[in-house]
Structures are given as structure tokens and as C-alpha cells.
Amino acid sequence: MRFDIFYEEFITKAGYKMLLEGLKNTAIIAVFALLIGLVIGSVIVLVKISPFNNWLFKILKVIGDIYVALFRGTPIVVQLLLTHYVLFPLMDINLEPVVEGVITFGMNSGAYISEIMRGGILSIDKGQMEAGRSVGLSYMQTMMKIVLPQAIKNILPTLGNEFIALIKETSVVSFITVIDIYKAFQSIANSTYEYIVPYLMLALVYLVLVIIITMLIKLLEKRLRASDKR
Amino acid sequence: MIEIKGIYKNFGKLQVLKGVSCNIEKGEKVVIVGPSGSGKSTMLRCMNLLEIPTYGEVWLEGKILTPVDPYLHKDIITKSKTFKQLAEKERSENSGLTDEEISSKIIAEIKKNDLLKKYEGREFAKAVKELYKSNYIKTNLARRKMGMVFQHFNLFNNLTILDNLTLAPVKLKIKTKEQAEEKAMQLLKRIGLEDKAKEYPSKLSGGQKQRVAIVRALAMEPDVMLFDEPTSALDPEMVGEVLSLMKELAEEGMTMVVVTHEMGFAREVASRVLFMDGGIIKEENNPKEFFTAPKDERLKEFLSKIL
């Protein structure tokens, strides 16, 4: 184990800049993917659990099922490779690799989040929807104002886990040439032939990141629970 | 005010309502009693379409809420292909009968054996559509006129008490936020809970929750109030406060339909008591006759158990 070699490369030769770049990309991808995932997940779940049964919704429900099956049925690396090397080139779309990462991870987590949200919504007492309908609110109005807010609060811990999973999974974006935390340490390892310290540091950075986020989520939950008891 | 006509309700294979008809006049207080599982809640929920009847119609103030049930309309049945064919046949085989006799005979046969098919010709379809188009009211609009109180209160858990009362009137643009809040505070004051306006439902006792649920329905200024066992989930000491609020409403002339096991309330407040058993209304009468001189055997048995 040679700390001096690592130190030389990381500090003196400014390898930390790459780490900062990597952290930034990891954060961008995880945060925006979560936001996109929430939007996509909500849309899918609203279609899936909607009581409407006309042909339009029947088709939409099938599309939703296929979407979820596709994104849950293939590894995220494969999805990334397909987006970067197959889909976007075929469609003549030229985007920054980070943006491609955001899109792919967002669509992927949309599939997972839709399932999480489904559980959350089904856990809300049917009486809440009935009460909303009985005062004349529409299904959508009751869903948005009454059911979803309660469901989202219930699934917040699970969404937190999804976010943590996202952070960890971003470690594969280097497959499509994005510089992330992994890439930063790998390049140090490759240029110094000293592997032990960089990869230990890599693990440490992820661990610290996840611990910090876990604490933030706990704090948020506590806040929410406190607001409950106002 | 509310008219339900020939309602059937099936849940899959289970027949819960088997032909219920009932007319609730303005100002009436109708109490529905009956053994567990007899279909009382289902009947009540059919009135505001929380359950959609399998057959039959629900009318509110002269407007139809459900699809048209052709079996309930003789003039529509006579426009069907099935009717025309049967009438033709009858006429050739049985020329002794008048047209009117033939008509009523065949209508009875069609009703009895569910003979109407999905497509009964253009004239029939047009008659159904016309009846509907000239009389329908949208479900959400109809529900505004019918307040509903549930056994388990169903207050909106994510909203304050005040917001529970103002959400619908504001969201449906019936009132401005200020108007709705003013009205809500009046209502809360009436039940002595104005100091709880900013609290969440989890902070209230069962009796308080149910009284808030009642005024939440009143905030929509409904024409009729439906109650489904409003005191069944309450601790005994809280039943009184809810019943007395309901009595107040009754005295003010509110039209009420109440499913309850509180026979004292029925006796005191009801203008009519219905006994449901096995998915039909077995007996109905004014409370005095209902309790002192029941005719139906099942009702006698029911009363002897409960009183």
C-alpha cells in the first residue's frame, strides 16, 4: 500500500479535480434521474391504477406494463449502452454523455418508482377516495389533493433507498464515457499502477456519500413526522 | 328528491340488492335498519353512485344519475325489435286479444325473462339516448347535493380540519377561499370545535371526527344527507354528541337517509323506517307502527333481538 504515490497523484498532480468532476456528475445524474423517475413513475402508476377502462386506458395500461417489464428486465449497463451506442445514434440525437446518463437512469428509475408508488397508493384507506368523491371532487382531484400526498409521505423512506441505489448505480456511467467517481480513481490507479489505495478510497467516498444522504433522509422524515403532529 | 327504481347490485356472483325501489321526499327522515349483510350500505352507496347499480335507475330531483334501464320504461320496451317480433307472433297466434293486452303481456314476458338484447334496433337506441340526454346529471354534480357520512369518518388525514371543510367548495369553485373559510368557521363553531380548525384529524376524538365529517358534508350545502352507521365505530360515551347533532339537522328540515342500529334515534327522528333483509326492502312504515306492530316475520325476529 503506497499512500505517498496516491498522495502525489491525487493532490500534487491535481487528480482530485477529476474526483470533483466525478462527484458533480454522480450528483447530477442521481438527482435529475430521481426527479424524472418521479414524474414517469407517477404517470405510469396513475394510468395503471386508474378506474377508467376505455380503450385508450387499456392501451396505456399495456404500454405501462411493457415499460416496467423492459426497464426492470434488463441491467442498467445494457440500457446505457443501448442508449449511447444504438438508440440515440440511430435517431441522430447528439447529447452530452451526462445527459444521456440522466435520461437513461431517469427512465429506469421511473419503472421502479412506479412500483413503489403503487404500493404507497394502495396502502391508503379506500375511504379517503370515497370521501373525496362523495363531496363532488373528481377522481383526479381527490387523487392529487388527498391520496397522493399521503401515499408519497408513506413511501418517502423507500424513495430514499431508491435515491441511494441510484447513487451507487451511477458507478456504471463510465461505460458511456462519463467521468464519475469510479473513473476518477481508476485513472489514478491506471497511471500509477498502485491499485489498493485508489480503490479503497473509491469505496470510502461512496460509503461517506451514502451515510450523509441517509442522515439527510432521516432528518427529512423526522421533519415530516413532526409536521404531522402539529 | 331521491328516487331509486328497481335496483339490483351484484358483486361478481354475489347478489346483494335484488330489486330495491324507494322514493325519498324532500324533508323526509328515512331510517334504514336490518341485519348485517342485508345490503343497507350498498343501497345507500348506490344513491350517490359510490356503487354503480347493476340494474335499475337512481334519480335525484328529477335528474337521472345512472344509465337508463330500458326494463323500467314500457314505452322504450315497445320500441325494441324483440317486442315487435313477439307482438307480431302473438297477434297472428292469438287474434282474440286487443293490442293493449298483447302489449302488456309481452312487456311482462320481456321483463320476467330478461329478453332485451344488446342491440334492439335504431328506434330503441334513440329512445334510450333521448331519455338520458334530456334528463341526465353528471355524477360529480349530483354528489355535491348529497352529503355522505361514513362509519369510519374518512376525514382527509393530510389536511387540517379547516381545510377538510373548505377543500371541495374552493376546488369546485363554489365559493372563494374567504367565503369557504367563513362558512367553515361558522360550522365549526356550531359544533364547538372552532379552536381545532388548524389541527389535523389525528388530534380529534372519534366523536369529534364524526361531527367534523358531518359539517364537512354540510359545507357543500347539500339537499340531502346520507349517513351510513355514523355511530357504529364510536365509543359509547361519544354516540350521544353525534346523534344530537343529527337530531338538530333533522329539526332544521334536512332531508336525511340514515342507516343505523340506534333504534331510539329511529323512533324519535324517523318519518319512515325501512327494514332491509336479503337485499330487498321487506317492510316500511312510520316508526310507531314499525316498532309496535311489525308484520314481517323476519322483522319481528330482528326487533326481538335488538330491542
Ligand SMILES: Nc1ncnc2c1ncn2[C@@H]1O[C@H](COP(=O)(O)OP(=O)(O)OP(=O)(O)O)[C@@H](O)[C@H]1O
Ligand atoms: N365491494 C364489495 N365487493 C364484494 N362484496 C361486497 C362489497 N361490498 C359489500 N359486499 C357484500 O355485500 C353484502 C352486503 O353488504 P352491505 O355492506 O351492503 O351490508 P350491510 O347491510 O350494510 O351490513 P352491515 O350492517 O354489516 O354494515 C355483504 O355480504 C358484503 O360482504
Ligand SMILES: [Mg+2]
Ligand atoms: Mg353497512
